[in-house]
Amino acid sequence: MTQSIIVQVGQCxxxxxxxxxxLALREHAHVNKKGIYDEALSNFFRNVDTRxxxxxxxxxTGGKIRSLKARAVLIDMEEGVVNEILQGPLRDVxxxxxxxxxxxxxxxxxAVGHRIYGPACQEQVVEKVxxxxxxCDSLQCxxxxxxxxxxxxxxxxxxxxxxxxxxxxxxxxxxxxVYPSAEDDVITSPYNSVLAMRELSERADxxxxxxxxxxxxxxxxxxxxxxxxxxxxxxxxxxTVISGQGGACGAEKPFxxxxxxxxxxxxxxxxxxxxxxxxxxxxxxxAMNLVPFPRLHYLVSSLTPLYTLADVSVPPRRLDQxxxxxxxxxxxxxxxxxxHSLYLACALVVRGNVQVSDxxxxxxxxxxxxxxxxxxxxxxxxxxxxxxxVGHTHxxxxxxxxxxxxxxxxxxxxxxxxxxxKKAHLHHYLHVEGMxxxxxxxxxSSLSSLIEEYSQLDATxxxxxxxxxxxxxxx
Amino acid sequence: xSVVTLNLGQCxxxxxxxxxxVxxxDAFNAQKNCPGVQGKTYYACALDRFFRExQTGELAARAVLIDMEPKVINHxxxxxxKSDMWKYGDGSxxxxxxxxxxxxAKGFCVHxxxxxxxVVELVRREVERCDRLAGILxxxxxxxxxxxxxxxxxxxxxxxxxxxxxxxxxxxxxxxxGEVIVQNYNxxxxxxxxxxxxxxxxxxxxDTVHKICAQLMNIKHISFSDINKIIAHQLGSVxxxxxxxxxxxxxxxxxxxxxxxxxxxxxxxxxxxxxxxPHMSSSSLAYSSFTWPGLLKHLRQMLIANARMExxxxxxxxxxxxxxxxxxxxxxxxxxFNTSLANLLILxxxxxxxxxxxxxLHPGLYSSWLPPEAAFRTWSSxxxxxxxxxxxxxxxNSQSLLQPLNKMVGKAWNMFASRAYIHQYxxxxxxxxxxxxxxxxxxxxxxxxxxx
Ligand SMILES: Nc1nc2c(ncn2[C@@H]2O[C@H](COP(=O)(O)OP(=O)(O)OP(=O)(O)O)[C@@H](O)[C@H]2O)c(=O)[nH]1
Ligand SMILES: Nc1nc2c(ncn2[C@@H]2O[C@H](COP(=O)(O)OP(=O)(O)OP(=O)(O)O)[C@@H](O)[C@H]2O)c(=O)[nH]1
Ligand SMILES: [Mg+2]
Ligand SMILES: [Mg+2]
Numbered sequence: 001m002t003q004s005i006i007v008q009v010g011q012c013x014x015x016x017x018x019x020x021x022x023l024a025l026r027e028h029a030h031v032n033k034k035g036i037y038d039e040a041l042s043n044f045f046r047n048v049d050t051r052x053x054x055x056x057x058x059x060x061t062g063g064k065i066r067s068l069k070a071r072a073v074l075i076d077m078e079e080g081v082v083n084e085i086l087q088g089p090l091r092d093v094x095x096x097x098x099x100x101x102x103x104x105x106x107x108x109x110x111a112v113g114h115r116i117y118g119p120a121c122q123e124q125v126v127e128k129v130x131x132x133x134x135x136c137d138s139l140q141c142x143x144x145x146x147x148x149x150x151x152x153x154x155x156x157x158x159x160x161x162x163x164x165x166x167x168x169x170x171x172x173x174x175x176x177x178v179y180p181s182a183e184d185d186v187i188t189s190p191y192n193s194v195l196a197m198r199e200l201s202e203r204a205d206x207x208x209x210x211x212x213x214x215x216x217x218x219x220x221x222x223x224x225x226x227x228x229x230x231x232x233x234x235x236x237x238x239x240t241v242i243s244g245q246g247g248a249c250g251a252e253k254p255f256x257x258x259x260x261x262x263x264x265x266x267x268x269x270x271x272x273x274x275x276x277x278x279x280x281x282x283x284x285x286x287a288m289n290l291v292p293f294p295r296l297h298y299l300v301s302s303l304t305p306l307y308t309l310a311d312v313s314v315p316p317r318r319l320d321q322x323x324x325x326x327x328x329x330x331x332x333x334x335x336x337x338x339x340h341s342l343y344l345a346c347a348l349v350v351r352g353n354v355q356v357s358d359x360x361x362x363x364x365x366x367x368x369x370x371x372x373x374x375x376x377x378x379x380x381x382x383x384x385x386x387x388x389x390v391g392h393t394h395x396x397x398x399x400x401x402x403x404x405x406x407x408x409x410x411x412x413x414x415x416x417x418x419x420x421x422k423k424a425h426l427h428h429y430l431h432v433e434g435m436x437x438x439x440x441x442x443x444x445s446s447l448s449s450l451i452e453e454y455s456q457l458d459a460t461x462x463x464x465x466x467x468x469x470x471x472x473x474x475x
Numbered sequence: 476x477s478v479v480t481l482n483l484g485q486c487x488x489x490x491x492x493x494x495x496x497v498x499x500x501d502a503f504n505a506q507k508n509c510p511g512v513q514g515k516t517y518y519a520c521a522l523d524r525f526f527r528e529x530q531t532g533e534l535a536a537r538a539v540l541i542d543m544e545p546k547v548i549n550h551x552x553x554x555x556x557k558s559d560m561w562k563y564g565d566g567s568x569x570x571x572x573x574x575x576x577x578x579x580a581k582g583f584c585v586h587x588x589x590x591x592x593x594v595v596e597l598v599r600r601e602v603e604r605c606d607r608l609a610g611i612l613x614x615x616x617x618x619x620x621x622x623x624x625x626x627x628x629x630x631x632x633x634x635x636x637x638x639x640x641x642x643x644x645x646x647x648x649x650x651x652x653g654e655v656i657v658q659n660y661n662x663x664x665x666x667x668x669x670x671x672x673x674x675x676x677x678x679x680x681x682d683t684v685h686k687i688c689a690q691l692m693n694i695k696h697i698s699f700s701d702i703n704k705i706i707a708h709q710l711g712s713v714x715x716x717x718x719x720x721x722x723x724x725x726x727x728x729x730x731x732x733x734x735x736x737x738x739x740x741x742x743x744x745x746x747x748x749x750x751x752x753p754h755m756s757s758s759s760l761a762y763s764s765f766t767w768p769g770l771l772k773h774l775r776q777m778l779i780a781n782a783r784m785e786x787x788x789x790x791x792x793x794x795x796x797x798x799x800x801x802x803x804x805x806x807x808x809x810x811x812f813n814t815s816l817a818n819l820l821i822l823x824x825x826x827x828x829x830x831x832x833x834x835x836l837h838p839g840l841y842s843s844w845l846p847p848e849a850a851f852r853t854w855s856s857x858x859x860x861x862x863x864x865x866x867x868x869x870x871x872n873s874q875s876l877l878q879p880l881n882k883m884v885g886k887a888w889n890m891f892a893s894r895a896y897i898h899q900y901x902x903x904x905x906x907x908x909x910x911x912x913x914x915x916x917x918x919x920x921x922x923x924x925x926x927x
């Protein structure tokens with residue numbers, strides 16, 4: 001069995017991370033009734049004997065659960081959020097050896113996070129990550145969680161990404177990035193996002209972009225549906241998708257509902273690495289199958305069911321609806337319309353009581369309505385995990401490498417240019433040593449060329465592409 | 476003589492286990508149902524092929540299990556141990572913690588060289604435990620990373636180590652869609668490399684076997700285990716003891732060597748396909764009876780019309796009159812007639828001596844450059860196989876894999892033209908040149924089979 005480490009950076013990264021740990025614990029508690037430390041748990045958790053007096057907690061393999069410790073490194077340049085976590089209900093799964101903090105924050109400035117805190121924290125970050133890695137016997141993947149809009153998550157987060165690449169070149173790097181909405185209260189968020197994106201394009205194996213506007217819309221729609229309260233349409237109270245209820249954390253904080261959605265994305269993505277199934281998708285198969293060109297590794301994700309509610313018995317019609325919904329606009333975690341753009345590849349990560357024949361039937365049914373790039377007409381990767389999310393009988397995570405990410409990037413570019421033309425707030429960045437205007441121009445041209453790559457693929461959509469002439473053999 | 480099987484990757488290990496189940500069950504049943512000398516000889520010969528007796532009296536498979544992740548192997552070892560019939564040899568496996576992630580290059584360039592020594596040592600140990608080695612049978616899928624990439628690398632090592640032994644590769648070809656997006660690349664790389672190394676490649680296509688499960692076995696929710704049972708049945712029907720021409724005592728002959736000498740007679744033609752008849756769920760089997768003329772008539776039509784299953788055979792296709800040169804080739808295309816280079820027919824069961832396979836000797840079935848007597852062989856055994864009173868299996872070196880191969884290469888080539896996914900391979904040391912070489916090699920194979 002392999003292990004993964006979560007590196008959560010900045011306020012957003014830590015808050016989303018927290019929701020992930022809470023729900024992960026709850027999911028394992030639901031499945032693992034005997035309290036035995038099993039392979040599934042070992043993916044994200046260590047089992048340690050805390051009674052040892054020498055301070056160094058030693059790992060216990062197998063046997064009863066003693067004390068679970070998250071395989072995580074928590075990084076923030078202010079203390080508020082991390083302290084709250086350490087005093088909250090999850091305090092037992094973290095300890096001081098997993099933290100890297102400072103006091104003043106990056107002030108929504110990528111340059112402060114990347115150029116000042118990056119080098120300053122480098123040694124500490126590497127040491128803590130290495131320590132977490134030493135507790136793994138086969139470390140497979142880092143999950144970096146951060147926001148693109150602030151200073152620490154975007155600046156230091158992308159710096160940490162580089163450290164991971166340098167120190168652990170063999171370990172996969174999957175990044176969950178929360179993109180700011182258009183009305184974001186951080187004025188400099190377009191700068192921060194574009195500067196961070198350049199790093200993500202170069203150094204991540206996969207990026208799962210999520211945008212706050214979509215999360216807000218999803219949460220609102222769920223609230224609306226659950227308050228309608230039609231008989232037979234009740235959202236089950238214990239469904240992890242929509243609420244944190246039943247978890248260790250009591251009262252809900254403002255971002256919690258939104259962060260639950262992101263946490264569920266990660267839970268589903270890693271389900272096959274944690275639990276058994278008849279068709280496993282290992283984490284190292286994700287990039288291999290979904291990333292045809294190195295920079296085009298942005299995967300649009302959608303979760304279902306979100307609004308159709310957790311019934312106990314599932315007529316096949318309802319099951320098919322789950323597959324249909326995964327391709328609709330209002331289930332995507334960024335504002336995007338995959339059906340009207342071009343698919344480069346698509347993965348379906350299914351959990352629960354679903355058969356291979358259900359998968360095949362639905363792919364056959366949906367394929368005609370989904371445009372795929374000419375050289376990957378059969379670009380489907382599927383996985384089946386037998387354990388469904390808590391409170392559901394089945395679930396689906398669709399990961400699409402699709403040109404529908406382009407509008408999000410174009411919009412970001414526009415917002416960046418609006419500020420940049422006026423040189424607004426630029427001096428805050430240029431103050432920082434080593435930060436030159438060149439960094440901005442390089443970042444924006446990196447984004448432009450990424451957009452251009454998607455455009456070129458998009459352009460092939462309407463062309464009739466005949467088969468490429470084959471090699472001829474002299475006979 | 477004994478066969479050492481080498482199971483690689485998830486598919487190889489799962490199919491390999493099913494094969495051992497089928498041959499051991501069949502051997503035990505033969506002894507039970509046919510108490511005389513005949514049953515005993517069959518039983519002893521079958522077991523000696525695939526198993527050895529340990530000091531404790533337990534039967535251990537002459538098999539080596541290889542995967543880069545532990546799940547599948549752990550499961551295989553545990554279920555075999557529970558079977559009460561046989562087990563895997565102690566320590567006859569090698570696994571690591573992380574698979575090759577569907578990347579042929581990772582299997583071939585990284586895992587292969589890294590673990591060569593350990594794996595080759597396990598095979599050597601098993602080979603040395605055979606009184607007489609018939610050959611090495613490797614089993615793997617061509618679509619993943621470990622079986623295909625590492626399997627190819629290990630085949631290469633074994634070729635160097637045993638230059639004079641037979642190496643037969645059993646390959647599972649992928650479903651056309653839904654599992655591994657880069658499967659056509661992995662397949663092209665595997666097949667092109669193995670073509671240089673292998674003595675023969677015995678192919679099962681998942682799509683075809685799936686259809687057999689659905690239409691002939693009437694299985695609703697088809698699992699890999701169902702598919703593997705069919706594959707194992709067909710493989711077992713070939714590898715179990717049979718009279719290869721001559722007297723019954725020929726049981727001790729070399730099954731792998733005899734198979735190769737009958738079928739793989741030319742370095743450019745190494746692709747072997749299989750079909751068997753009948754396939755039927757055990758519940759319907761009880762109410763059916765078969766005659767040899769009926770079975771052979773169907774099987775022959777399956778051969779010439781290129782159907783892998785007795786349902787939906789095109790009875791319109793017939794053997795064209797023997798003509799010369801280009802004219803003949805054109806006619807073949809129109810008629811969808813499947814030309815053979817060589818065929819091996821294996822008959823098992825009651826009254827097998829009455830079975831007349833003369834219709835397979837029609838010269839029109841074969842390429843013009845081999846006389847039918849050289850191109851066609853029959854093996855037989857009086858023992859009913861695997862619960863079927865009568866059964867017939869045909870292994871064919873013919874054009875029947877041409878179409879799936881051509882599709883596979885075509886799809887990979889389309890992808891390659893955009894250079895999609897190539898960076899995933901160059902990372903580990905497989906270059907664009909290597910791809911081009913592989914494409915060239917397979918276009919050559921396609922062209923050779925087309926002109927048959
Ligand atoms: N979805 C979600 N978004 C958040 C959360 N917290 C902050 N954000 C968003 O993240 C962006 C601000 O980044 P933060 O993560 O707060 O900033 P930081 O990384 O801590 O950096 P500094 O505070 O500048 O040091 C804005 O776009 C917020 O809307 C959260 O818990 N969930
Ligand atoms: N017939 C059959 N095919 C299988 C089985 N398991 C996997 N496959 C096929 O094998 C291909 C995938 O290759 P695997 O054998 O799973 O891969 P692997 O060799 O373990 O390599 P990696 O997992 O990539 O390291 C697909 O085409 C599957 O359809 C099985 O038990 N039976
Ligand atoms: Mg902050
Ligand atoms: Mg595998």
